[in-house]
Amino acid sequence: MDPSIVSAALDALEAGDATAALALLKDMLAAALGAPAAPETLPDEMVAETTAATSMLMRLAGKPTIGESVRDAEAWHASHVELTAERAKLAAERAALELAQRKAHAAQLVKIGAETPHTSGLATGVLCARLLAEPLTELSARVAALLAARGGKLPEAPLPPSGAAAGLTPRELTLCAETNCDPATFAALRAQLRPPRAE
Numbered sequence: 001m002d003p004s005i006v007s008a009a010l011d012a013l014e015a016g017d018a019t020a021a022l023a024l025l026k027d028m029l030a031a032a033l034g035a036p037a038a039p040e041t042l043p044d045e046m047v048a049e050t051t052a053a054t055s056m057l058m059r060l061a062g063k064p065t066i067g068e069s070v071r072d073a074e075a076w077h078a079s080h081v082e083l084t085a086e087r088a089k090l091a092a093e094r095a096a097l098e099l100a101q102r103k104a105h106a107a108q109l110v111k112i113g114a115e116t117p118h119t120s121g122l123a124t125g126v127l128c129a130r131l132l133a134e135p136l137t138e139l140s141a142r143v144a145a146l147l148a149a150r151g152g153k154l155p156e157a158p159l160p161p162s163g164a165a166a167g168l169t170p171r172e173l174t175l176c177a178e179t180n181c182d183p184a185t186f187a188a189l190r191a192q193l194r195p196p197r198a199e
Contacts, residue, residue, distance in 0.1 A: 098136055099127075105143045106131055112146050117174060 054066055061069035106122055109115040117123035120131060131139065147153070168176070168183055172190070176183045 101136065102127055102131060102139065105139050108143050108147070112143075112150065114146055116177075123174070 057069045057073060058064070058066060061072040063069045063072060103122070106115060106120040106127055110117055110120055110122060119128065121128040134142075168187055168190075172186065173183060175181070176186050
């Protein structure tokens with residue numbers, strides 16, 4: 001593209017000469033399309049689209065020149081990119097907070113006895129699809145209703161096993177909790193079923 005045309009276009013934009021800027025814009029479009037530089041050789045629809053786009057941009061920007069309007073459009077674009085990134089960050093933070101709240105509700109449901117570590121997904125560290133899909137407001141309401149039915153208190157954490165039950169593995173303790181089996185009874189039964197080790 002002829003540098004003199006570009007320079008003249010910039011001068012016209014800075015001066016606010018819309019007529020000269022439009023004429024030069026036609027010349028640049030013609031040069032880009034490989035057509036003669038004379039404005040009258042441009043297709044009518046291209047001239048109409050260019051004029052309409054220029055008018056719309058100036059109207060949206062509320063500026064008297066196309067140059068000022070383009071600078072405003074550049075600022076809008078930068079602001080849009082920044083806002084999009086900020087929204088993505090906020091969405092990720094909200095998702096993390098919601099997941100933490102869902103896990104807390106799942107832990108409450110396990111303590112209440114409405115779920116087990118395995119049915120809730122807490123045993124694997126990944127909540128089950130059912131608890132992830134349930135609307136958070138409904139999950140919160142369900143937990144609140146179950147708590148209210150129990151006097152608003154969660155069951156106290158069981159004391160750590162002592163005596164014969166102290167040797168149980170975490171998996172065995174989970175089984176006891178899931179089956180309502182006394183850890184000491186479980187340990188006694190396990191000792192009977194497991195043959196003594198050879199010395």
